[in-house]
Amino acid sequence: MKYMSEYRSSEVVKQYVDELHKITTQPWTIMEVCGGQTHSLVKNGILDIIPKNVRMVHGPGCPVCVTPLNLIDKAVYLAEEKGVILCSYGDMIRVPGSKRSLLESKARGADVRILYSPLEAVKIAQENPNREVVFFAVGFETTAPANALSVVHARRAGVKNYSILASHVLVPPAMEAVMNDEDTLIQGFLAAGHVCTIMGISEYEPLVRKYNLPIVVTGFEPVDLLQGILMTVRQLEKGEAKLENQYSRVVRPEGNPDAIKVINEVFEVEDREWRGIGNIPLSGWEVRDELAMYDANKKFDVNIVKVPECADCIAGLVLKGIKKPFECSQFGTKCSPEKPLGAPMVSSEGACAAYYHYSNAGDLAEA
Amino acid sequence: MDKIKMQLNCPMPQLDFEVITLGHGSGGILTNKLLETGVFKLLENPLLNQKHDGAVFELKGQLAFSTDSYVISPIFFPGGNIGELAINGTVNDLAMCGAIPKYLSLSFIIEEGLTMTEFWDILVSIKYAAEKADVQIVTGDTKVVEKGKGDKIFINTSGIGQVHSKANINISNVKVGDKIIVSGNIATHGVAIMSVREGLEFETSLESDSQNLNHAVKVLLDEFGDAIHLLKDPTRGGVATVLNEVARDTYLGMELTQNYLPILEQVEGACELLGLDPLYVANEGVFMAIVAENQATDILNKLKSIPNFEDACIIGNVVAEHPKQVILNSKIGGKRVVNMLVGEQLPRIC
Numbered sequence: 001m002k003y004m005s006e007y008r009s010s011e012v013v014k015q016y017v018d019e020l021h022k023i024t025t026q027p028w029t030i031m032e033v034c035g036g037q038t039h040s041l042v043k044n045g046i047l048d049i050i051p052k053n054v055r056m057v058h059g060p061g062c063p064v065c066v067t068p069l070n071l072i073d074k075a076v077y078l079a080e081e082k083g084v085i086l087c088s089y090g091d092m093i094r095v096p097g098s099k100r101s102l103l104e105s106k107a108r109g110a111d112v113r114i115l116y117s118p119l120e121a122v123k124i125a126q127e128n129p130n131r132e133v134v135f136f137a138v139g140f141e142t143t144a145p146a147n148a149l150s151v152v153h154a155r156r157a158g159v160k161n162y163s164i165l166a167s168h169v170l171v172p173p174a175m176e177a178v179m180n181d182e183d184t185l186i187q188g189f190l191a192a193g194h195v196c197t198i199m200g201i202s203e204y205e206p207l208v209r210k211y212n213l214p215i216v217v218t219g220f221e222p223v224d225l226l227q228g229i230l231m232t233v234r235q236l237e238k239g240e241a242k243l244e245n246q247y248s249r250v251v252r253p254e255g256n257p258d259a260i261k262v263i264n265e266v267f268e269v270e271d272r273e274w275r276g277i278g279n280i281p282l283s284g285w286e287v288r289d290e291l292a293m294y295d296a297n298k299k300f301d302v303n304i305v306k307v308p309e310c311a312d313c314i315a316g317l318v319l320k321g322i323k324k325p326f327e328c329s330q331f332g333t334k335c336s337p338e339k340p341l342g343a344p345m346v347s348s349e350g351a352c353a354a355y356y357h358y359s360n361a362g363d364l365a366e367a
Numbered sequence: 368m369d370k371i372k373m374q375l376n377c378p379m380p381q382l383d384f385e386v387i388t389l390g391h392g393s394g395g396i397l398t399n400k401l402l403e404t405g406v407f408k409l410l411e412n413p414l415l416n417q418k419h420d421g422a423v424f425e426l427k428g429q430l431a432f433s434t435d436s437y438v439i440s441p442i443f444f445p446g447g448n449i450g451e452l453a454i455n456g457t458v459n460d461l462a463m464c465g466a467i468p469k470y471l472s473l474s475f476i477i478e479e480g481l482t483m484t485e486f487w488d489i490l491v492s493i494k495y496a497a498e499k500a501d502v503q504i505v506t507g508d509t510k511v512v513e514k515g516k517g518d519k520i521f522i523n524t525s526g527i528g529q530v531h532s533k534a535n536i537n538i539s540n541v542k543v544g545d546k547i548i549v550s551g552n553i554a555t556h557g558v559a560i561m562s563v564r565e566g567l568e569f570e571t572s573l574e575s576d577s578q579n580l581n582h583a584v585k586v587l588l589d590e591f592g593d594a595i596h597l598l599k600d601p602t603r604g605g606v607a608t609v610l611n612e613v614a615r616d617t618y619l620g621m622e623l624t625q626n627y628l629p630i631l632e633q634v635e636g637a638c639e640l641l642g643l644d645p646l647y648v649a650n651e652g653v654f655m656a657i658v659a660e661n662q663a664t665d666i667l668n669k670l671k672s673i674p675n676f677e678d679a680c681i682i683g684n685v686v687a688e689h690p691k692q693v694i695l696n697s698k699i700g701g702k703r704v705v706n707m708l709v710g711e712q713l714p715r716i717c
Contacts, residue, residue, distance in 0.1 A: 013699040045701015090642075116641075222699045358703040 007221030008044075016226035017049050020233060027053040028236050029185045030229065031178065031321050033171060034140075034192030035062030035349025036220050042354040044222045054233060057185070057321035058354075060174050061192050063139040064091050064347035065319060066274040067167045072097035073304045074297075075136050075165055079110035082300055085128060087121040088136040089143075090114045095346045098307035102136075118150035118164070125154065125162035134296045137164040141195045144168050144285060145259035148266035151287070151294045165296040166287055169272055171195050172203045173283035177274075179211045183322050188232040190218040190225070193247040198263075200255030204243050212241045219247040266291060275343055276315035313342035318351055325352040332356060377494065379487040380404045387481045392511030405487065406473075406507065409494045414470070414505040422470065422505035426529060431466035433457055434525035442489070442519050444560045446574025450489035452651060453522040454496035455579050456602070461526050462581035463598040463654065465534025465588060468500060471526045473507040478517035489520065500579035502526065531585065533592030540596035541617050545685040546663035548656040550583065550670060551576065551678045552629045553606055557648035558637045569640075571633055576652035583673050584654070591666050594659040601655055604708055606682075607646035609655055610693045611707045621693040623683035623705065646695075647708050657685065 032038060038058040041047055047056060060066055076097050079086040086102065093102040093112060106112040115121055118135045125133035137147040147164060154162040171192055178184055191204055196217045204215045214235035218228030228246045235242060245251055263285070272284025287295035296302070309315070312330050317323040325331050325344070335341040337353055344350035382404065390397040407415065414422045435456045442449040454471065461468040473493065477486070497504055559573040580600065587595060601609045606628075610621045630645055638645045652675070658666050663681060670679045693705040 008698050010699045043697075043703060044699055045697045045703045046699070048701045049699075357706050 007219070007223040009223060012223050013049075013226055016223070016230050020054065020226070020230050021051050023230075023237055024051045024054055024233055025237060027055065028187055028233055029055045029057055030188045030190065030232050031057045031059045031186045032190040032218070032225070033059040033061040033175060034190075034195070034220075035065065035347065035351070035354075036194070037061075037190060037192065037218065037225060038351050039349050039354050040220050040222065041225060042358045045358075046222060046225060050226070050229060054229065056229075058318070058324075058351035059178065059189075059321060060274065060277060060319040061140065061171065061195075062319075062344065062347050062349040062351070063143070063169065064095055065315065065343040065350045066169055066276065067092070067095065067138050067343070068273045068275045069098055069309060070273075070304060070306050071165065071167050072101070073099065073307070074302045075102055075134075076100060076105050076110075077302055077304055078134055078165070078296065078300060079105050079112055080108070082132065083111075084132040084134045084300075085111045085113060085124060086134050086136065087113045087115045087118070087124065089116075089138065091347045091349075092136055092138055095343050096340060118147050119153060122150050122154050122157070122159055122162055125159050126157065129161060131161065133162050135162075135164045137166040137168065140169055140171055140192070141198045141263075142192075144263050144267065145198060145256070148262045151266045151291060152262060154294060155291070160293070163294045163296040163299045164287065166267070166285065167272075168267065168285035169274060170269075170283050170285070172207060173280050174274065174277075175207055177277065177280045177283070178320050179207070179213075181320055181322070184320070186213070186321060188214040188236055189216070190228045190232065191215050193217055193219040193224070193251060196245075196247070196251045196255065198256050198259045201243060201245055201251065201253050208241055208243045214241050215243050217243075217245045217247050217251055219250065266294075274319075276309070276313075276319045278316070310341045315342035315344050315352075318344055325355040328352070377409060377491045379484065380408075382483055385483055386479070387477050387483065387486060387511060388479050389511050389513065392477070392509060398509065401509065405490055406509070409490050410473075410497070410504045412503045412505070414503060424470065424505070426469060426527065428532070429530040431461050431464035431528045431530055432525070433460040433464065434523065435460060436521060436523045438518065438521050439560065440518055441560070441563055442485070444563055444575055445571075446559055447577045448489055448492050449520060449522055450492035451496035452577055453524045454493055454500060454502070455577050455651065457524040457526040458500040458502055459580045459600045459654070461528035462579075462584040463536070463600050464528070464530065465536040465584070465595075465598065466528030466530045467585060468502045468526050468528040468581050470505045471497065471502050471524050473504045474523040475507075475509045476517055476521040476523075477509065477511045478519050479511055479514050481519050486520070496579070500581055528581075531588040534588050534595070535593035536595065536598055538597055538613065538616050540593070541613060541619065541657050541685060542596070543619060543685055543687045544660040545596055545657050546660055546681050547610070547621065547623070547683045547685070548658060548663065548667055548670065549601075549606065549629065549653060549680055549682050550580070550656070550676050551653045552631050552634065553601070553650055553653060554630060554634050554638060554645035554648035556651040557605070557643075558634045558645075560649075561641065562637065569637065571637065573631070573633055573637075576650060578652035578675060580652065580654050583670065583676055586673060587656070587666060587669060590669060591658070591662055594662040594666065595656055596659065597657040599655045599657075601650050601653060603649050605645070605647040605649060606655065607644070607693065607705045608708060610705070613657065614691050614693050617685075618690045620686040620689040620691070621683060622686050623693065623695045625695055625698045627680050627682045629678045629680045629682075646705060660684070
């Protein structure tokens with residue numbers, strides 16, 4: 001587990017922070033795309049030690065946060081009304097739907113199970129041939145290969161009682177949507193390291209050129225993040241716009257071809273609704289038509305009426321980086337992890353929850 | 368004593384049933400058989416042998432009284448089972464009151480279908496845990512519920528102890544400058560349990576840290592008495608939850624230094640993989656002591672000289688700044704608030 005001590009070394013961190021202070025001559029606004037990065041920035045107190053005029057804005061890269069309300073309602077419906085065994089990653093089950101969360105469904109007797117891998121769900125389907133098993137396949141490009149693989153496995157093993165409720169979202173179209181927002185202040189991106197591990201880095205070249213901004217593929221440890229910020233600020237100070245890879249120990253330029261292959265075998269690109277942001281063209285993956293029997297959306301009749309989001313929640317503005325969580329009038333008062341009004345307060349990767357857990361809400365409000 | 372040795376010393380009696388059924392909780396012949404051949408035989412002591420509706424005894428001085436219920440899953444885990452947990456848990460709660468634990472009650476709620484072998488293993492662990500902690504089980508109860516109405520076995524224990532004559536454990540004694548000691552590596556128990564939970568199994572040699580704390584606490588109280596201001600065992604909710612409670616109730620601030628937190632490398636690695644914060648993970652054989660600043664080093668050295676407590680550390684101190692809040696100085700020199708946990712810690716997606 002050496003990576004932890006090396007990439008959390010206080011000496012290296014200090015070196016980067018000093019360098020960052022030295023080269024920063026004017027205010028810059030940088031978005032870290034991934035919720036895992038937001039979490040690490042706040043948890044390690046990095047926002048306290050970087051120069052005040054380097055403003056980090058927290059991006060939409062929290063899969064739990066952007067999963068549409070309607071889809072959570074569908075999952076709750078499948079668990080409660082269709083009697084399926086609903087399997088999910090852990091932090092998805094606390095996200096409130098319009099009526100309730102999967103956690104509450106579980107308390108009311110629905111069979112909701114927390115898993116670490118969708119392949120486990122296929123196993124459950126094999127062990128329970130008389131029941132339908134649905135995996136709530138949420139996530140960015142990172143979780144897509146495993147979710148796709150579960151479908152491949154199920155098909156290969158002839159498992160007919162397994163399907164996925166897919167809500168896969170893609171990073172590059174979301175970054176484009178952020179840049180197309182007329183209120184955007186973003187001057188550079190830290191791209192999400194793990195997403196690039198799968199997909200490679202070439203998809204970001206067009207964004208660099210179109211918007212003339214630096215994009216640095218960045219990891220998640222304190223040393224990674226500070227190096228990523230430093231590389232971005234260096235470009236900005238020099239007036240450059242390049243695609244760079246800070247996370248080269250994990251991210252190969254071409255990504256993971258095997259993973260991409262399995263994704264393409266199971267999914268195809270479609271328009272996708274993002275919670276708090278709205279519809280983004282060609283920004284998601286859905287199960288291919290020929291695999292419809294593994295698509296819970298098609299397998300079950302789940303026409304759930306769409307319910308509007310809570311009007312008091314500014315999740316969209318937070319996810320686009322236009323507002324900080326503590327700039328929301330509900331933050332820490334009407335909205336807290338115990339009673340979240342919107343998804344960014346639920347997931348540990350959500351910007352609002354990260355601020356709530358690791359910062360002094362009172363101090364932030366005064367700042 | 369290891370498990371095999373315990374089982375050899377206490378072989379399971381020849382019984383004409385393999386699993387526990389509703390009948391074993393009916394109060395009739397089956398109940399009697401279960402108690403006579405099992406519980407009473409293994410745990411015998413003069414008070415229990417009276418087989419009265421309750422135990423009658425004398426105890427002098429100030430007393431401490433505590434209760435806890437044990438509903439864990441799985442009931443067998445690396446390094447222990449629910450039986451010894453139920454004994455150590457209540458023993459430790461009494462120890463945290465500055466008391467010498469004396470007598471325990473023991474109640475089982477068994478889901479029908481529990482095998483007699485499982486029940487016997489649990490009983491044997493209970494016997495040895497009680498012996499190690501030097502407590503007697505003097506009264507108890509056994510109920511059996513229908514399949515599906517429980518989770519194999521639930522155990523409740525209550526206990527009575529005599530408060531140590533030199534103890535003055537009270538949250539109002541906590542003051543600015545006090546040092547926070549943790550008696551061993553944190554988060555080991557929680558991660559050991561998680562490593563065998565269904566759907567989550569990962570390979571590790573980790574074992575639960577479940578142990579009694581009363582003997583170590585007595586050693587400290589004998590020598591340092593009222594320099595020990597507060598004792599807490601960070602079970603459910605872990606170290607972070609205990610410190611938040613203390614901060615809230617004292618209106619003082621707690622300051623932690625991440626570099627000082629004792630944690631096994633494999634536990635840290637597992638928490639990292641599972642997306643859990645070790646500060647919130649449960650411990651079963653660890654206590655925290657908030658002690659007078661001028662004696663903190665002596666207390667720590669004494670504690671470290673006791674077997675199983677060699678990893679004890681001073682992890683932080685009580686401060687006047689940021690009242691009611693726990694602040695952690697991170698390894699890289701930043702600061703963050705350590706808040707109360709909301710609900711269960713849930714594994715993250717990626």
